[in-house]
Amino acid sequence: MDKAVVLARGLGTRMRKAAAAAALDENQATIAAMGLKAMIPIGRPFLDYVLSAVADAGISQVCLVIGPEHDLVREYYGQKLKPRRLSIHFAIQPEPRGTADAVAAAEQFVGSDDFLAINSDNYYPVAAIGWLRQLAGPGVALFDWEALASAGGFSSDRLRKFAVGMVDSAGMLRKILEKPEQQTLDALPKPLGVSMNCWRFGPTIFEACRAIGPSPRGEYELTDAVQYAIDHLGVEFRAVTISEPVLDLTNQEDIATVASRLAGKEVDL
Numbered sequence: 001m002d003k004a005v006v007l008a009r010g011l012g013t014r015m016r017k018a019a020a021a022a023a024l025d026e027n028q029a030t031i032a033a034m035g036l037k038a039m040i041p042i043g044r045p046f047l048d049y050v051l052s053a054v055a056d057a058g059i060s061q062v063c064l065v066i067g068p069e070h071d072l073v074r075e076y077y078g079q080k081l082k083p084r085r086l087s088i089h090f091a092i093q094p095e096p097r098g099t100a101d102a103v104a105a106a107e108q109f110v111g112s113d114d115f116l117a118i119n120s121d122n123y124y125p126v127a128a129i130g131w132l133r134q135l136a137g138p139g140v141a142l143f144d145w146e147a148l149a150s151a152g153g154f155s156s157d158r159l160r161k162f163a164v165g166m167v168d169s170a171g172m173l174r175k176i177l178e179k180p181e182q183q184t185l186d187a188l189p190k191p192l193g194v195s196m197n198c199w200r201f202g203p204t205i206f207e208a209c210r211a212i213g214p215s216p217r218g219e220y221e222l223t224d225a226v227q228y229a230i231d232h233l234g235v236e237f238r239a240v241t242i243s244e245p246v247l248d249l250t251n252q253e254d255i256a257t258v259a260s261r262l263a264g265k266e267v268d269l
Contacts, residue, residue, distance in 0.1 A: 001114045001133045001200060003061045004054050005106040008038045008047070008073060008120035009093040014251050015040075022252035037249050038120035039072060042259045044267060046249055047077075047120050052267040055085040057129035059116060063089045063109040065102045083269040098219030099197065104209040114138075117199045117222075123247035123262070124198050131240055132200040139200045139238040140165060140173055140226075142193025143246055152245030153257060163195040163223050164188065165239055173230065173237040176223045193241040196248070197222065204235055 012035025024032060027041045038047035051062060066073050077088045093105040103117055116132060118124060128141035142165045148154040166175040166188065176195060177184065185192065199222075208229040215221045229235040247258050 001116060001135075002059055003063070003110060003113055004059045004116040004118065005063050005065060005091075005103060005110065006038075006047070006050070006054075006118055006120050007099055007102045007197070008064050008066050008070070009096055009102050009105075010037070010121075011035050011096050012037050015249075017252065019252040022255060024252060024255060028255055032252050032255070034072075036070070036072060039076070040249060040255060042255070042262055045076065046123075046258070048267045048269060049262055049265060050118070050120060050123050051083075051086060051088075052265075052269055053124060053126050054116070054118075054129060055269060056126045057133055059129070059133065060085060061087050061089070063091050063106045064120070065091045065093050065105050067096065068092055068094060081269065086269055096219075098215070099222035100209040100212060100220040100225040103201070103222060103225070104206055104220075107203075107206045110203060110206075112203050114200060114202050117197065117201055117205075119197045121249040122196055122198075123249075123258070124196075125242060125244040125246070127244060128198055128242045131242075132198070135200055135238060137200075137238070138202055138205075138229075138235055139240070140195060141198040142167070142239055142241045143196055143198075144241050144243045145192035145194055147243045147245055148194060152247070154245075154248070159194060160185075165193045165195055167193060167239045167241075171238055171240070173226075173239040175230075176226050178221070178223050191241055193239065195223070196246050198246075199226075199237075202235070204233055205229060208233060208235075 016035045091106040208225040212224045
């Protein structure tokens with residue numbers, strides 16, 4: 001696996017909401033108001049750190065899924081930046097219709113190859129990406145609920161907004177539960193594995209993305225496509241629960257925390 005698809009199309013609605021307690025500098029405030037989470041400056045754009053981890057894991061071809069209005073992303077990664085370890089491509093998702101629709105936008109880039117699919121507003125441990133890269137087929141890196149709470153600083157309320165994986169005794173993903181109720185969480189075996197969109201897919205995922213309908217909030221969700229692939233296409237996803245935390249850049253209040261955790265982190269693109 002030598003390709004990564006990075007989902008960078010979102011509107012950044014929550015990032016746009018002003019937060020007086022966030023104490024942003026002028027550049028950060030400008031980018032946050034645009035909703036471009038991937039471009040939030042933390043010494044350099046946040047996405048640089050994400051892509052450096054991707055390169056550290058041995059991947060060399062990256063496709064950024066962006067909107068037609070994202071000139072800032074295209075200019076920086078397509079013209080200004082001169083990466084040594086990565087070849088950067090772009091795919092356009094005309095409208096923000098959900099994560100499954102965003103993955104489908106990269107089908108031409110992927111071709112018949114397996115690929116990594118990740119968010120642009122999460123910094124993942126290199127070990128998680130490396131584990132996926134070494135698999136012989138599809139898989140998902142889940143992240144330990146307790147590690148995200150303790151080392152990652154995630155509140156319980158925040159964690160409940162993510163999907164949770166139901167994994168069988170053979171280590172295979174059976175269900176992906178979107179925002180499960182507390183009663184369901186309590187009944188699941190521990191450790192709980194939180195999905196933060198860190199996947200290895202084969203090209204079959206594109207068939208699943210095309211087969212699903214919109215979710216109740218009107219978007220084509222990657223979790224629905226994965227469940228369709230499991231239930232109807234016979235795709236098996238191996239799962240592993242990673243105990244290292246993920247950095248999540250969702251709100252303006254996250255910027256200072258993420259910046260402190262990335263302090264001193266070298267970027268090599």
